[in-house]
Amino acid sequence: AQSVSQHNHHVILSEAASLELGCNYSYGGTVNLFWYVQYPGQHLQLLLKYFSGDPLVKGIKGFEAEFIKSKFSFNLRKPSVQWSDTAEYFCAVRGMDSSYKLIFGSGTRLLVRP
Amino acid sequence: GAVVSQHPSWVICKSGTSVKIECRSLDFQATTMFWYRQFPKQSLMLMATSNEGSKATYEQGVEKDKFLINHASLTLSTLTVTSAHPEDSSFYICSAITYRNSYEQYFGPGTRLTVT
Numbered sequence: 001a002q003s004v005s006q007h008n009h010h011v012i013l014s015e016a017a018s019l020e021l022g023c024n025y026s027y028g029g030t031v032n033l034f035w036y037v038q039y040p041g042q043h044l045q046l047l048l049k050y051f052s053g054d055p056l057v058k059g060i061k062g063f064e065a066e067f068i069k070s071k072f073s074f075n076l077r078k079p080s081v082q083w084s085d086t087a088e089y090f091c092a093v094r095g096m097d098s099s100y101k102l103i104f105g106s107g108t109r110l111l112v113r114p
Numbered sequence: 115g116a117v118v119s120q121h122p123s124w125v126i127c128k129s130g131t132s133v134k135i136e137c138r139s140l141d142f143q144a145t146t147m148f149w150y151r152q153f154p155k156q157s158l159m160l161m162a163t164s165n166e167g168s169k170a171t172y173e174q175g176v177e178k179d180k181f182l183i184n185h186a187s188l189t190l191s192t193l194t195v196t197s198a199h200p201e202d203s204s205f206y207i208c209s210a211i212t213y214r215n216s217y218e219q220y221f222g223p224g225t226r227l228t229v230t
Contacts, residue, residue: 032216043118044158044207044221051216090157099171100146100217102209104157 002027004093006105013081014113021076021108023065023091033074034092034102035065044090050074061085083114117141118210120222127198127229135193135225137208143188144210148219149181152205164191198229 007022025031035047048059055067065076074091091105117140127133137147146165150158162183163171170183180202182194191210195202205226209219 036221043223044209046218049218099163100211100219101148101160101163102219103160106157109155 002093002095002103004091004103004105006089006091006108008108009106010109010111012111012113015083016080017112019076019078019081019085019110021089021091021110023074023076023105025072025074025091025093025103027072027093027095030096032094032096033065033067034094035059035063035074035076036090036092036104037087038090038107039087047076047089081110081112083112086110086112116212116215116218116220118208118220118222120206120208120225122225123223124226125228127227129199129229130197132194132196133198133227135195135206135208135227137191137193137210137222139189139210139212139220142210142212142214144191144212145188145217146211147185147191148209148211149183149191149193150207150209152207152224154205158207161193195227198227200229203227203229 003026005024033050036044047063048057050057050067058064063078089108092102119138121136149161152158161176164183164185166185166188172178185191205224207224209221211217
């Protein structure tokens with residue numbers, strides 16, 4: 001069965017610190033990978049996605065993620081976080097069947113202290 | 115573009131009553147819509163996949179008779195929680211996909227349901 005694991009449930013950083021959030025998935029086939037962000041009181045927004053090609057993908061707001069196929073990982077990174085990055089971050093995987101269903105990880109709550 | 119709305123944004127109902135939640139794609143036609151449930155401080159759990167004009171496909175463990183889904187048009191899907199109980203209190207989120215952008219999912223703002 002498909003599954004997504006996010007190892008960090010809560011992360012607290014100071015502004016300007018670097019961020020890396022882990023995401024590992026389990027799926028027996030080709031996948032599309034996504035990172036979503038949910039700011040307090042707002043709906044889910046797409047940060048970035050990987051379908052194919054360059055395994056290092058850049059998203060909005062200075063975020064990037066690297067797909068490492070051998071490790072089944074898709075970790076999210078940002079060199080220098082800001083207070084406004086305080087939010088919950090979800091990794092998601094989508095199999096290449098026709099259902100287009102997303103399977104979400106448990107989420108990581110990031111708190112950035114000014 | 116690609117805006118999804120939900121109505122209502124929050125609702126309180128009494129135990130035993132039914133509640134309908136609407137999900138609309140405002141500026142595109144959605145081939146498929148999805149319904150998720152999110153418990154406090156937890157992830158999104160997919161409840162069902164809704165295609166226009168056909169029966170919804172429910173995930174394992176989701177009671178189809180309790181969570182009725184109707185997808186009457188390419189821009190509207192509804193979720194009706196029937197005979198609601200306090201344990202149905204949750205945050206319900208819908209999403210919609212279109213053939214554009216490789217079937218990327220666009221999410222609604224969610225509906226907070228509280229059953230008293």
